[in-house]
Amino acid sequence: MKSLRCSLCNFRVIFFALPALLFVCGVSQSDAQHHQQPPAPTGPWMNASLSPDERADLVLKEMTLDEKIALLHGVGMPTDDPVTPENAASNRGVGYAVGVPRLGIPGIDMSDAAYGVRSSGVNGRYSTALPANVAAAASWDPETAFEYGALIGRELRAQGFNMTLGGGVDITRDPRNGRTFDYLGEDPVLAGTLVAKLIEGTQSEHVIGDIKHYALNDQESGRNSVNVNIGKRAMRESDLLAFEIGVEKGHPAAVMCSYNRVNGDFACENKYLLSDVLKKDWKFPGFVVSDWGGTHSTEKASAAGLDNEQPGKFFYSDKFKAAVEAGTISQAELDEHVHRILRSMFAAGVIDYPRQRSVIDPFAGFAVSRKIEEGGIVLLKNERAALPLNPAKLHTIAVIGSHADVGMISGGGSAQVDPIGGNAIMPPGKGATHWQEEIWFPTSPLKAIQARAPNANVKYDPGTDPAAAAAAAKGADVAIVFAYMWASEGMDLPSLTLPHDQDAVIAAVAAANPHTIVVLETGNPVTMPWVSAPAAILEAWFGGNDGAEALGNVLFGSVNPSGKLPNTFPKSEADLPHPTLTMPPPESEHFSGPVSPEQRAAGLPPFQVTYDEGLKVGYKWYEAEKKPVLFPFGFGLSYTTYRYSGLQVAPGETVKATFTVANTGAREGTEIAEVYAMLPDAAGEPFKRLVGFTRVKLDAKQKQTVTVDIDPKYLSIFDEAKDDWTLVPGDYTILVGGSSVDLPLKVTVSLK
Numbered sequence: 001m002k003s004l005r006c007s008l009c010n011f012r013v014i015f016f017a018l019p020a021l022l023f024v025c026g027v028s029q030s031d032a033q034h035h036q037q038p039p040a041p042t043g044p045w046m047n048a049s050l051s052p053d054e055r056a057d058l059v060l061k062e063m064t065l066d067e068k069i070a071l072l073h074g075v076g077m078p079t080d081d082p083v084t085p086e087n088a089a090s091n092r093g094v095g096y097a098v099g100v101p102r103l104g105i106p107g108i109d110m111s112d113a114a115y116g117v118r119s120s121g122v123n124g125r126y127s128t129a130l131p132a133n134v135a136a137a138a139s140w141d142p143e144t145a146f147e148y149g150a151l152i153g154r155e156l157r158a159q160g161f162n163m164t165l166g167g168g169v170d171i172t173r174d175p176r177n178g179r180t181f182d183y184l185g186e187d188p189v190l191a192g193t194l195v196a197k198l199i200e201g202t203q204s205e206h207v208i209g210d211i212k213h214y215a216l217n218d219q220e221s222g223r224n225s226v227n228v229n230i231g232k233r234a235m236r237e238s239d240l241l242a243f244e245i246g247v248e249k250g251h252p253a254a255v256m257c258s259y260n261r262v263n264g265d266f267a268c269e270n271k272y273l274l275s276d277v278l279k280k281d282w283k284f285p286g287f288v289v290s291d292w293g294g295t296h297s298t299e300k301a302s303a304a305g306l307d308n309e310q311p312g313k314f315f316y317s318d319k320f321k322a323a324v325e326a327g328t329i330s331q332a333e334l335d336e337h338v339h340r341i342l343r344s345m346f347a348a349g350v351i352d353y354p355r356q357r358s359v360i361d362p363f364a365g366f367a368v369s370r371k372i373e374e375g376g377i378v379l380l381k382n383e384r385a386a387l388p389l390n391p392a393k394l395h396t397i398a399v400i401g402s403h404a405d406v407g408m409i410s411g412g413g414s415a416q417v418d419p420i421g422g423n424a425i426m427p428p429g430k431g432a433t434h435w436q437e438e439i440w441f442p443t444s445p446l447k448a449i450q451a452r453a454p455n456a457n458v459k460y461d462p463g464t465d466p467a468a469a470a471a472a473a474k475g476a477d478v479a480i481v482f483a484y485m486w487a488s489e490g491m492d493l494p495s496l497t498l499p500h501d502q503d504a505v506i507a508a509v510a511a512a513n514p515h516t517i518v519v520l521e522t523g524n525p526v527t528m529p530w531v532s533a534p535a536a537i538l539e540a541w542f543g544g545n546d547g548a549e550a551l552g553n554v555l556f557g558s559v560n561p562s563g564k565l566p567n568t569f570p571k572s573e574a575d576l577p578h579p580t581l582t583m584p585p586p587e588s589e590h591f592s593g594p595v596s597p598e599q600r601a602a603g604l605p606p607f608q609v610t611y612d613e614g615l616k617v618g619y620k621w622y623e624a625e626k627k628p629v630l631f632p633f634g635f636g637l638s639y640t641t642y643r644y645s646g647l648q649v650a651p652g653e654t655v656k657a658t659f660t661v662a663n664t665g666a667r668e669g670t671e672i673a674e675v676y677a678m679l680p681d682a683a684g685e686p687f688k689r690l691v692g693f694t695r696v697k698l699d700a701k702q703k704q705t706v707t708v709d710i711d712p713k714y715l716s717i718f719d720e721a722k723d724d725w726t727l728v729p730g731d732y733t734i735l736v737g738g739s740s741v742d743l744p745l746k747v748t749v750s751l752k
C-alpha cells in the first residue's frame with residue numbers, strides 16, 4: 001500500500017503540472033468536431049445470432065465496388081497528417097481504414113500498442129506504459145499475458161481506437177535484434193502461448209487483435225530489403241510455430257505481414273506464408289494487414305493473400321480497382337479480402353460494441369504495470385543471500401548509474417509509450433518525443449529505495465566515471481549499481497556489450513564494495529565480463545511506468561522474484577549462430593531521393609541472410625553446439641529454494657507429465673516448472689525443446705503435485721515431404737526442472 005501511494009503521489013504532481021495530459025482522456029475541440037460516429041448500424045447483419053461470416057456476407061452483398069476498395073487500404077498516418085475528409089473520423093493513430101458509413105460500418109482505427117497505447121501524450125491523452133513484452137514473457141504466465149493484453153485493449157478503447165498493432169512475436173534468432181524487447185523470447189512454445197493469451201486479452205475488450213511481424217523479421221538492419229533464406233522444416237518448427245500457436249489459440253482478427261523478404265518474396269506478397277500456411281494450413285479466417293509501407297504490388301500481393309495495405313493506398317486503391325475492372329483480379333478475390341475484414345470486425349465485436357470514449361484509470365494501470373514487472377524481474381545471482389535487503393541493517397546505500405535518481409529507460413520505435421510529463425532526463429524546452437530516442441520514464445529507483453530504507457543515508461552517483469563510482473560505493477553498506485542498454489525498432493545493437501563504459505563502472509564498484517547489487521535495465525541479453533564480482537544481479541528489463549516501485553519491492557523482499565529468462569544470455573557474440581550481424585549494403589539501406597512508383601514496387605535491392613542454424617534457435621543452438629552460456633534460457637533464482645520429485649509420464653493422445661514441486665525454503669514463492677522433451681534419434685534433433693510449463697505457488701515448506709499437458713504438436717517434427725506435422729515413433733525423454741540446464745527429473749516413454 002505504501003508503495004502504491006508513493007508512486008501515485010509522484011504521478012499526481014507530474015500529472016497536474018501538465019495541461020496537455022487531460023485526465024479525461026480528452027480530445028481537442030477540433031478533433032472532437034471531426035469525430036462524427038457513423039449512424040448506428042441497422043441492417044440484417046446486426047442479428048447477433050448469425051456467425052461473423054454470415055454477417056459479413058450480408059454486408060458485402062450491399063456494398064458498391066468503391067466501398068469495397070475503400071476497405072482495403074489506409075488513408076495515411078493520421079498522427080502525422082493534416083486533417084482530411086478521409087481521415088477526419090479517425091482517432092489520429094498511425095492507421096485508418098474508412099468503414100462503410102452508408103451501412104453503419106465504422107472505420108478501423110489503428111494504434112500501435114506494444115507495451116501501451118502509442119502517441120497518447122502528443123494526442124493530449126494518457127496511457128499506461130507496461131513493462132516491455134520481454135518482461136512479461138519472463139513471468140512465463142499466460143494470465144499475466146492476458147492481463148497485459150486486456151489493459152491495452154481497455155485503454156485503446158477508452159481512447160477511441162478499435163484495433164491494436166501489438167502482438168509482436170518474432171522469436172529471438174539474434175539477440176542483437178533491436179526489437180527483442182518488443183517480443184516474447186526465443187522459444188516458439190513460450191512465445192506462442194503467451195502471445196495467444198495477450199491477443200485474447202486485447203480482444204476481450206472488443207478491439208481487433210493483431211499478431212506481427214509475419215514472418216522472420218528477426219533483424220532490424222535492412223529489414224525492408226533483407227531476403228531471409230531458410231528451409232521449410234526449420235521455419236515451421238521455429239519462427240512460424242510461434243505464430244501458429246498464436247493464431248490457433250489466440251484467434252487474432254488480424255495478422256501483420258513483415259517488411260522483409262522470405263525465400264525470395266516479400267512477406268506481404270509471399271504466397272507460401274500468407275496463403276499456403278496462414279490461411280490454408282492454419283485456417284486463419286481474419287485479414288492480413290501490411291506493415292507500414294510493406295506492400296509492393298497489387299495483383300501479386302492480392303493473389304498471395306494480403307488483404308489490407310497500410311498506411312497508404314498506393315497499390316490497394318485505384319490500381320486495385322483498375323485490376324478488378326480489367327479482370328486481372330477477380331471479383332471473388334476482391335470479395336474474399338472484404339469478407340475477411342468485415343468478419344473480423346464482427347468477430348472482435350467492434351460493430352456490436354461501437355467505440356465509446358471513457359476515462360482511463362491510471363491508478364489501475366499503475367497497479368497492473370507494477371504487478372507485471374514484479375513477476376518479470378529475474379534474479380540472476382544472489383550470493384550469500386545478498387538480497388533481499390534488510391532496511392534495519394542499512395545505514396548507507398550508494399545508488400549508482402543509469403539516471404536511477406530520476407527514471408528508468410524504455411524501449412523505442414513504434415512501441416514507444418509517451419512518458420507522463422515527458423522524458424525524465426529531457427533537457428527543459430526540448431520538444432515531444434521522437435520515435436527513436438532514449439526515453440526515461442519518471443519512476444525513480446532512488447526514491448523507491450529511500451522510501452523502503454527511511455533511516456538510511458542514500459547517496460547517488462551518476463556512474464559516468466568508474467573511479468568516482470567506486471569512491472561513492474566504498475564503505476556503503478550496499479552499493480546498487482544500475483546499468484542499461486537502450487534498444488529500438490529500426491536498429492540492431494552493435495554488440496551485447498553494455499554501452500557507455502558501464503562494464504568498467506560495475507567492475508570498479510564491485511571491487512570497491514563486496515555488497516554490490518547490479519540492476520540491469522535492458523531488453524536484450526548482455527554480456528557480463530564482471531559477472532563473478534557482484535554479490536547479486538537482477539534483470540529488470542524495461543520496467544514500465546511504475547518500474548521503480550516493482551524493483552523496490554523485489555530488492556527489499558516484499559516480492560519474492562519468480563521470473564525466468566525467456567532468452568539465453570550467451571557468454572559472447574562469438575558463440576552466436578552468426579557472430580557478425582549481416583548488414584545491408586548502402587544500396588539496400590534506403591532509396592536516395594524521391595521514390596518512384598517503380599522503385600516502390602521493386603523494393604530496395606535484396607541482400608541475403610541465410611539462417612543455416614535452421615531450427616536451432618536460442619538454447620537449442622547452444623546445446624547442439626556444446627557452447628556454455630552465461631545464463632541459460634529458463635533460468636531465474638528466488639529467495640527460496642525448490643525441489644522436484646516423482647515424475648510420471650502418461651502417454652496418450654495428449655502426453656501428461658505429473659510431478660511434485662516442493663518449496664524447501666523458509667518463505668513463500670512461485671516456481672516456474674519447465675518441461676522439455678528429447679525426441680527419438682530418428683527425428684534428427686539431438687537437443688531438447690520446451691514442450692510445456694506451469695507456475696506453482698507454494699508457501700514455505702509446502703509441496704504440490706502438478707500435471708502439465710503436452711500438446712502433441714510440440715512433440716512432433718514438420719515433415720517436408722508430407723507438408724505436415726508428424727510424430728516420429730520411438731522413445732521420447734521427458735525432462736522436468738527449473739531451467740533448461742537444470743532438469744533433475746527424467747522419464748523415457750515410447751510414443752507412436
Ligand code: BGC
Pocket residue numbers: 094112165212213291292414
Ligand atoms: C512497425 C510496426 C508498426 C508500424 C506502424 C512499422 O514500422 O514495424 O510494428 O506497427 O510501423 O507504426
